[in-house]
Amino acid sequence: MAVMQPILDKKTSDRVRDQVERGGVDWASAVFKWSLISTLLFALLVLGVLLHDVITKSWPVLTDHLGTFLANPTRTSADETGVFQGLRGTFWIGVFVIVFTFPTGIAAAVYLEEYAPDNRLTRFINVNIRNLAGVPSVVYGILGLTIFVGLLNGVYGDVAFSRGNTTAAGGLTLAVLALPVVIITSAEAIRAVPSSLREAAYGVGATKWEVIKSHILPYAAPGILTGTLLSLARALGEAAPLILVGAVQGKLGPRTGFFELQQLGEKFTAMPIVITDLAKQPGDDWIPVTSAAIVILLLVVLSFNAVAVYLRNRFEAKREG
Amino acid sequence: MTTTLGGGSLESAGVLAGSRRRQVREQLVRYLVAAAALTSVLITGGIVGSLLYRAVEFLINLANPPAVDLEAAREGIGFANLWSDQWAPRFYQFDIKTLLVGSVIVTIVAMVVAGPVGLGAAVYLSEYANDRVRKVVKPVLEVLAGIPSVVLGFFALRWIAPNIVQRVFVEADAQSLLAAGLGVGLLTIPLMASISEDAMRSVPRSLREASAGLGARHKTTTLSVVLPAAVSGLVAAFIVAVSRAIGETMVVFLAAGASGNSAQFTLSPLERGSTMTAAMASQASGTDGTISELSFGSLFFVGFVLFVITFTLNLIAAGFVRRVRQVY
Numbered sequence: 001m002a003v004m005q006p007i008l009d010k011k012t013s014d015r016v017r018d019q020v021e022r023g024g025v026d027w028a029s030a031v032f033k034w035s036l037i038s039t040l041l042f043a044l045l046v047l048g049v050l051l052h053d054v055i056t057k058s059w060p061v062l063t064d065h066l067g068t069f070l071a072n073p074t075r076t077s078a079d080e081t082g083v084f085q086g087l088r089g090t091f092w093i094g095v096f097v098i099v100f101t102f103p104t105g106i107a108a109a110v111y112l113e114e115y116a117p118d119n120r121l122t123r124f125i126n127v128n129i130r131n132l133a134g135v136p137s138v139v140y141g142i143l144g145l146t147i148f149v150g151l152l153n154g155v156y157g158d159v160a161f162s163r164g165n166t167t168a169a170g171g172l173t174l175a176v177l178a179l180p181v182v183i184i185t186s187a188e189a190i191r192a193v194p195s196s197l198r199e200a201a202y203g204v205g206a207t208k209w210e211v212i213k214s215h216i217l218p219y220a221a222p223g224i225l226t227g228t229l230l231s232l233a234r235a236l237g238e239a240a241p242l243i244l245v246g247a248v249q250g251k252l253g254p255r256t257g258f259f260e261l262q263q264l265g266e267k268f269t270a271m272p273i274v275i276t277d278l279a280k281q282p283g284d285d286w287i288p289v290t291s292a293a294i295v296i297l298l299l300v301v302l303s304f305n306a307v308a309v310y311l312r313n314r315f316e317a318k319r320e321g
Numbered sequence: 322m323t324t325t326l327g328g329g330s331l332e333s334a335g336v337l338a339g340s341r342r343r344q345v346r347e348q349l350v351r352y353l354v355a356a357a358a359l360t361s362v363l364i365t366g367g368i369v370g371s372l373l374y375r376a377v378e379f380l381i382n383l384a385n386p387p388a389v390d391l392e393a394a395r396e397g398i399g400f401a402n403l404w405s406d407q408w409a410p411r412f413y414q415f416d417i418k419t420l421l422v423g424s425v426i427v428t429i430v431a432m433v434v435a436g437p438v439g440l441g442a443a444v445y446l447s448e449y450a451n452d453r454v455r456k457v458v459k460p461v462l463e464v465l466a467g468i469p470s471v472v473l474g475f476f477a478l479r480w481i482a483p484n485i486v487q488r489v490f491v492e493a494d495a496q497s498l499l500a501a502g503l504g505v506g507l508l509t510i511p512l513m514a515s516i517s518e519d520a521m522r523s524v525p526r527s528l529r530e531a532s533a534g535l536g537a538r539h540k541t542t543t544l545s546v547v548l549p550a551a552v553s554g555l556v557a558a559f560i561v562a563v564s565r566a567i568g569e570t571m572v573v574f575l576a577a578g579a580s581g582n583s584a585q586f587t588l589s590p591l592e593r594g595s596t597m598t599a600a601m602a603s604q605a606s607g608t609d610g611t612i613s614e615l616s617f618g619s620l621f622f623v624g625f626v627l628f629v630i631t632f633t634l635n636l637i638a639a640g641f642v643r644r645v646r647q648v649y
Contacts, residue, residue: 029540033449039441040458043514046507047465050476107357115351116358127639129361132368134561134635135628136568138598139368141605142624146371176364183361207343209350230467237469240570240598244605244620272471272571279475279575287479294472305467309460 054298058291069292074251074274078285083293085252086274089167090236090300092263093270096171097178097235102228105182106217109224112183113190114212133180141244144173149245152265165246167268173241178231185227189220222315229308233301239272249277271297372628375621382615383415390615398615408595409583410604410616419586420623423498424567424596426588427577430502431509431566436559438506439513443558446514447521448543466511474575477504482576490591496578499590504572513562520554521547557641564634568627570598579603597627 061069072082108129116122153164193216201211217224243249248269256263269277275297278290382390386398390413398413408419442462446455482500486493493499524547532542548555573596582603584595595603604620 026538029538032540032544033445036441036445036449039438040445040461042438043442043465043510044461046510047461047468049480050468050472053476053480054472104357104360107354108361111354111358115354125358125361128365130639131632131635132361132365134564134631135368136565136570136598136631138568138570138601139372139624139628139631141601142375142621143364143368143371145605146375147367179361179364183358207347209347212350233467237467237471239469239471240574240602243574243602246605249606272469275471275475276571276575279471279478290475290479294475297469298472301469302464302467305463309463313456 051298054291054294057287058295059288061288061292062295066292069289070296074269074277076251078281078289081278081289083271083274083296084258085269086271086293087296088258088263089170089247089268089270089273090297091258092167092268093171093174094232094236096168096175097232100172100175101178101182101231101235105179105228105231106186106224108179108183109186109190110212110217113187114208114216129180129183133184136240137177137238138240138244140173140177141241143176144169144241144245148172165248165267166265168264170242170245170247170268170270171264173245174235174238177238177241178235181231181234182228185230186220186224189223189227190216192223193219222311226308226312229304229311233304233308236304237272237297237301239270239276242270242273243276247273249273249280271300368628372621372625375618376625379615379618379622382618386615387613390613406586407584408579408586408600410619411581411583413616414583415619415622416586417623417626419584420595420597420600421626422586422588423573423577423584423594424598426498426590426594427502427505427569427573427596428563428566430499430590431506431569432559432563434503434506435509435513435562435566439510439558439562440517440555442510442514443517443521444543444548447518448539448547462511462514465507466515468508470508470569470571471575473504473508474572476507477501477572477576486591493591494578494593496576496593497591498577498587498594498596501573501575501577501596502590504576505566505569508569508572509562509566512565513558516558516561517551517555520551520558523554524550553641553644557638560634560638560641564631564638567596567634568598568631570602573599574602597623601627 068080069082070087071084072080073084074086075081112122112126116125148169149164149166151164152166152169197215197219198211201215206214246267248267252267252269256266271293275290275293278286278293281290380400383398383400383402390398402413402415403417405414405416406419407414408416442458446458450458477500478496481503482493482495482497485503486497486500487495490499528546528550529542532546533539537545577595577599578593579595579599582595582600584593584600587594601620601623604617604623
C-alpha cells in the first residue's frame with residue numbers, strides 16, 4: 001500500500017479550511033454579480049423612462065383627437081397637423097421591402113447555401129454581404145440619391161414635379177438597405193436544416209429545386225420569417241436614407257389616397273421623417289404631436305419585432321422539445 | 322423485369338435525370354438564385370461607384386470652382402478650404418476635421434455608455450443568468466434594439482439634454498455633442514451586448530469546468546478564464562459598436578444642434594457641434610433650392626470619408642472574429 005502524500009502542505013490546507021468554514025459572505029463575488037445585474041437594470045430603466053416619457057407626453061393627442069391626427073395631412077399648426085402622409089409613405093416603403101427584398105434575399109440565401117460552389121467568387125459574395133450589413137444607413141441614402149432618384153427622374157420626368165425624389169426612390173433605397181440582413185438571416189436558417197432531410201429527399205429521386213421547395217424552405221420558414229420581419233421593422237424605422245433621397249420635411253402638397261399607385265411617382269414623406277420634422281420644431285407646442293407620432297411608429301415597428309421574436313421562441317422551443 | 326442502376330443503359334440514365342421540362346426548370350432556378358446573390362455585388366458596386374464618382378467630382382469642382390461659386394465666395398476657393406475652423410458648405414468652409422472631431426467625441430461618449438453596459442449585460446446573460454431570467458431579459462434588449470434611431474434622437478433632445486446633461490453641467494448648451502453621444506450610446510448597447518454574448522458563449526464549456534474544478538469562484542472563472550478566452554470576439558464587438566456609433570445619423574442630427582449645415586470647430590462635448598453623418602443629413606435637408614453644386618457636393622465627399630472609415634473598422638472586426646473561429 002502506497003503512502004498517501006497530502007496534496008497541500010499543512011499551512012495551505014489550514015487556510016483553505018479556514019476560508020471554507022468561516023461561512024462569511026463572499027463580498028467580491030456579490031459586488032461583481034450585482035454590478036452585472038445593474039447594467040441590465042440600467043437598460044431596463046432606459047427603456048422604461050423612454051416609453052413612459054413619450055406615452056405621457058403624447059397622451060393629450062392620443063386621447064383627444066387621435067382620429068384627426070391619423071387622418072390629417074401635415075399642417076403648420078400643432079393642433080391640426082397629422083400623420084396621414086407619413087403613414088402612407090411608410091406603408092408603401094413596407095410594400096417595396098416585401099416585394100423586392102424578401103424574394104431576392106431568400107433566393108440569394110438559397111444560392112449561397114445550396115448551390116454555390118466553395119470558390120473565390122462565393123467567398124467574395126459572402127464577405128461582401130457582411131460588409132454591406134455594416135455600411136451606415138446614411139450611405140445607402142447616397143446610393144438612392146445618385147442612382148434611384150436619377151433613374152426615376154427619367155421615368156416620371158417633370159410631370160409629377162418630383163425631380164425623382166419619389167416614393168418609389170425611397171422604397172427602393174430602403175429595399176436595398178434591408179437586403180443584406182435578409183440574406184444573412186435566411187442563410188443561417190437554411191444552414192440549420194438537418195442534412196438528413198436533404199438526403200432523404202434526394203434518396204427518393206427529388207431534383208435540387210424540389211428538395212429546396214418542399215423540404216428546405218418549409219423547414220427553414222420560421223427562421224426566415226423572423227429575419228425578414230426584423231429587417232422590415234428596421235427599414236420602416238429608418239430616417240437618414242430617406243432624408244438623402246429627398247423625403248419632404250414639413251408641409252407636403254396635394255393629397256392622394258392611401259392606396260393609390262399614382263403616389264409612387266410623387267413626392268413623399270414617411271413616419272420617421274414626419275417625426276424628425278416635428279422634433280426639430282422649436283418651443284414646447286409641438287412636443288405632444290411629436291410624441292404621438294413616435295408612439296404610432298413604435299406600435300408599428302415593435303409589433304413586427306414582437307411577432308418575429310415570438311415566432312423564433314416558439315419554433316426553437318418546439319424543435320428542442 | 323427490373324432495371325438496376327448498375328445496368329447502365331443510356332435509356333435509364335435519361336429517366337433518372339427527369340423530363341426535359343424538369344431539367345429546364347432546374348437550370349432556370351439555378352440562374353435566378355445566382356442572379357439574386359449577384360445583386361449584392363451590384364449594390365456594393367453602386368455604393369462605391371456613386372461615392373467615388375461624386376466625391377471626385379466635388380474635389381475637381383473645388384480645384385476649379387464654377388464661376389457662380391467664385392462670385393459668391395468672398396475669398397478664393399481651393400483645397401485650402403478643406404482645412405479651416407468651421408464646417409459651413411454654404412460659405413465654402415469645408416473643414417473636414419470639424420466633422421471628424423465631432424464624430425470622435427460622439428463615439429467616445431457613446432462607447433463610455435455602451436461599452437461597460439453592453440459588456441456587463443453580456444457577461445450576466447452568458448455566465449450567470451438561468452433560462453428563466455434570459456427569457457425575460459433578452460426581449461428587453463431586443464425591444465431596445467428595435468427602437469428607431471429617430472425616436473432616441475427625440476429622447477436625447479427632449480429628455481437626456483435637459484434632465485441629465487444640463488443638470489450635471491450647468492454651462493452645457495440645450496443641444497450638445499454630449500447629449501447626442503449619450504443617445505447614440507443607448508442605441509449601441511444591444512449590439513454591443515449581443516455580439517459580446519456570442520463571443521463568450523463560443524468559449525468551450527470544458528474551460529469553465531476545468532477552472533471550477535481547480536476551485537475557482539464563479540467570478541474568478543468569468544474574469545480570468547472566460548473573458549480572456551473570448552477577448553478577440555469582445556474586441557470585435559467593440560469595434561463593430563464603434564463603427565455603428567460613427568455611422569449613426571438621426572440622434573446626432575436631432576440632438577447635437579448644428580443649426581442649418583454649419584458648425585464651429587470644437588473640442589468640448591458640452592457645445593453644439595456636428596458629425597459627418599449629421600452634416601450629410603443637414604446638407605440633404607437644406608431648404609435652400611438654389612444651393613450650388615459645389616456646396617451640395619460636400620455631402621458626397623463626407624459620405625466617402627465616412628464609408629472608408631466604417632468599412633475599415635468592419636474589416637478589422639471581421640479579422641478578430643475569424644481569429645475566434647480558428648482557436649475553437
